[in-house]
Amino acid sequence: MNALAIIAPIFGIVLIGWGAALTGLLSDKVSDGLSEYVFAVAVPALILATLTRPGMQGEIAWSYWVSYFGGAAISWAAGTLIARRRGGIERRGAILHGFSACQSNTIFVGVPMILQAYGEDGAFPLFMLLAVHLPLMMGSATFLIESDSDRPVLARLRGLALVLLKNPIFVALLVGMAMKGVGFVPDGILKSLIDAFGGTASTCALVALGAGLKRYRVLFDLKGALVIAALKNVLHPLAVWVLAFHVFRMPPAYAGVATLFAAMPVGINAYLLAVRYRTETGMVAASVLVSTLVAPLTTLFWLAVLGRT
Incomplete structure (x- = not known):
């Protein structure tokens, strides 16, 4: 019942946002504006408020990083290999399949879900993982996709650095630390302003996610979308859970945060990369929708496994 109490408000708000968009109560302009507000103002404020909170401290062992990103590598490799075995998918498209299979929706679902499940014990490992997750995952995907381009390596790295420095989430993490x-x-x-904006992050993020689902079409390739959703919602957290709980040793909250972080549905960054490189956009969009729709069930399962019941 406790696990159900955690996911019901979160995915309930997502469904309300989706329904409001489908019925026209929220227009595309409102949805876009709300998403920009969450990304540029609300979540950065929440990050600053959390990282500067008195008593917010901890120590991150290397096993924490290996557990999460090792699990991500397993899911990425599986997604890429499955895509390569299917006909008609080019090299860049296969990379995006793998990236989608391990790119978690951290901002819109991960942050509110994990803070709800683990509270103060999970805040520090959550935001430290968020700080590394964004540049490492986006950087790896961008570098792999552009590895066959004519641009010099330094030029690619410089472009990636500029992209990150223009990202409000990444900047807020740097400023907060x-x-x-x-x-x-x-x-x-100053504290009142930061807290006021940060307090709106969770609800606004979930409404924005729900409203944005209207644009994705599940019937583009339902079979392929289900494969990616299974890799993202099941294989990725399973691999992290095995590493964090049964291979390495770390505080239970840290291992739980890493597992639940991995259990989040496909993140919007996968779709943004697909649009940027003009490949597999329909497949990735369908995967975002399918993985989000099945996430209430898979998240409930992982919360039970983690003892959040």
């Missing part, structure tokens, strides 16, 4: 490093804790009006 810098503020934490020097011991600066916002107070007064």
Whole structure:
């Protein structure tokens, strides 16, 4: 019942956002604006508020990173190999299949879900993983896709750095860790503003995700979308769970955060990369929708496995 109480409000808000978009209560312009607000203002404020909170501290062992990204590598490789065995999928498309199979929806679902499940114990490992996840996953996908281009390696790395430095989430993580490093804790009006914006992040993110689902078409390639959803919602967290709980040793909250982080549905960044490189856009869009729709069941399962019941 506790696990159901965690996922019901989260995916309930997603469904309300989806229904509001389908019925016309939320227009595409509102959906786009809400998504931009979440990405550029609300979640960065939540990151700053969390990282600068007194008592927010911890230590991340190398086993934590190996567990999560090792599981991601397994799911990425499986997705790529399956795509290569299917006819008509080019090299870049196969890479995007693999990337979709391990790219978690961290901002719109992961942050509210994990904070709801683990509270203060999970906040530090969550945001540390978020800080590394964004540049490493996006950087790896971009580098692999462009590895056959004529651009020099340094030019590709420079372009990636510019993209990251223009990303509000990445900048907020850098600023928050810098503020934490020097011991600066916002107070007064500054704290009130950060808390006010950060307090809107979860609800607005979930509504924006639900409204955005209207654009994705599940019937583009249902079989392929189900394969990617199975890899993302089942194989990825399974691999992380095995590594975090049965191969390495770490605090239970850290292992649980890594597993639940991996259990999130396909993230919007996979679709953005597909649009950018003009390949497999329909497949990736369908995968985002399918993995999000099955996520309530798979998340409930993983919450039970993790003892959040």
